[in-house]
Amino acid sequence: MHLDWLDPHTLDQRDVDAVTALREAVRRVDRPEDLPTHARAVGAELRYGWDLDPGVPALARDAAGRVIGLLEVSTSRWDNHHAAHLDVTVDPSARRRGLGRHLFETGLDRARSQGRTLVTAAGWQDTPAVAFAKAMGLDRASAAVRRAQDLWTLDWARLDQLDAAAAARHADYEIVPIDYPTPEGLLPAISELTAAINDAPVDDLDIEDEVFTPERLLGFEQAQMARDRRMYRLVARHRPSGDLAGHTVVTVEVQQPWHARQQDTSVRREHRGHRLGLALKIAMLRRLAAEEPQVRVLETFNAASNAHMIGVNEALGYRPVGRIVEWQRHLVPASPA
Template sequence: MDFRPLDPDDLGTMKQVVDLENATEAVDGPWRHPMTLRTLDAEIRWAWDLEPGRHVVAFDGDTLVSHGVLELTERDNLDLAWFGISVPPELRRRGYGTAMLRHLEEEARAAGRTKAGAFCWDGSPGADFAAAHGYPKRFQSVNRRQHLEDVSLAKVRALYDAAVASAGDYELVLVKGRTPPSMLESMVDMVAAINDAPLDDLDMEDEVFSAERVAAYETAQLNAGLRLHRYLARHRTTGEPAGNTVVAVEEERPQIAHQHDTSVVATHRGHRLGLLLKTAMLLHLAEAEPQVRSIDTFNAESNDHMIAVNEDLGYRWMGRGLGFQRSLVG
């Protein structure tokens, strides 16, 4: 097998990878929105917050047999690597996935990482593959989707009004696109509240956030062709940011949106701010992005509070994601 870095300017190979990934998802996660050249290009160049992973393609002769991704953050969790491995359904069980895994493990060890993890969809061959290679299951999440044509805006408005009644000490601030630089530093603790989300049995340190990282996230998403809409909840007396929610709308497929961060700072919980933020966002999108037809979100399956909020807003179960992790030492 021939392992090569995936060059985003190599249009022929990029198209092959898009076809491979979509063939894989058609079997493993058929509800998922297809990958496009633009979304793959954005993953390679920008990723989530300007820390792109190493994308690798493997060929057997002239045939593309695997696409792998090695993610190595330099901001926190410096001992941890994340892998992504895809093999065309018709070429599985021929050793190509194992060869890619071994290649990514070697790269991770060379980078000084001592543990690694990966994700797959429940019910896909990935779970048995992980177990066979010594990666025990550590985490379960759920992908839910909100179909906006099925969501009653009257119900959303009623839920918003009920949340307002419990959140009188807070005001909402809408930010579209980039957050003003003067606000970034004050947002760090609020964004870091995402560390309170359940991780089940994953062995991870808290993520480290800074004003620079918040700005990097926004740059990456905007460069990827996503329109960002953020609502902040701010305490009226102190001016302290208490929570936020972010939805990203695709420019390429503007009917598709993605729920990014929703978090509330621990000292401000108990005022229904999560519900306030999410209902305010839906009312805003109905006017600002009326073409949006669906919003996808992911939550740890053990995150009962946020799941209850989402289900009250019409989010429906699409599929369960499984997370695996093991040591790379020994």
């Protein structure tokens, strides 16, 4: 087995294709209900990460030069400078040979060398990821539930009733669209809206609040568009003050246009209690029905402990379709040379 560290900024398309094939092989075995993998999204993820802050990938090749494993070590330049996220992927044909452990331990070494004192990992429950995480000495720290709804079977009469009941609570607010890329003059205000997500529960994860700047916000938008996603944002504006109080963001997959993802819904603390989250989500459903009528599935993730947002989503018709477990392990810093 040979391990190659790659520069995410100078990737060879053959390596992108190899990672795409690897992930698709894993999807078919571990999560066949998930969307098929496609090379454009994989290439954009490897090159740009979530917000132009990509992780560093390493490919494991067998004697024939085929990619049978992938290690990704991700760190943030914005926040949580004590942490590194490790993602290990092993081809089903190469499992139970120690390759996953070797890749994980390689990731630990890299994290220690960078002064990181915490590693995190995530994996779907009811897949080999759970047993692997435990074997690697990781502790369960949090869980997130993926929910989905079929937009072609929405109960619009019920949604209209929910919307009308909520409207009395936010008469001083209006919901308006914001185009992408975000206009320069709105970047500071939208960054503040995005930071409101820090109030969502993180359970036992030993992490700090995320830092959202205009630069990071634009990086997120560029990275999502590179993955071939159309983006939609609605904001709630407080009429008396002009303040932006909350927003909701959805992306639609260009290559799989029946599928959309809820990226964020957050309301600033001083504007909560007006049912703005519910109103924003219903307004987004209407917008998707008008502008993306082919979308069938809209999915969202919430911490399993986020009772408030789960209640909102289930009232809208979302139902659980999977659970991801987040794991962590504290490290002893590397000794000085």
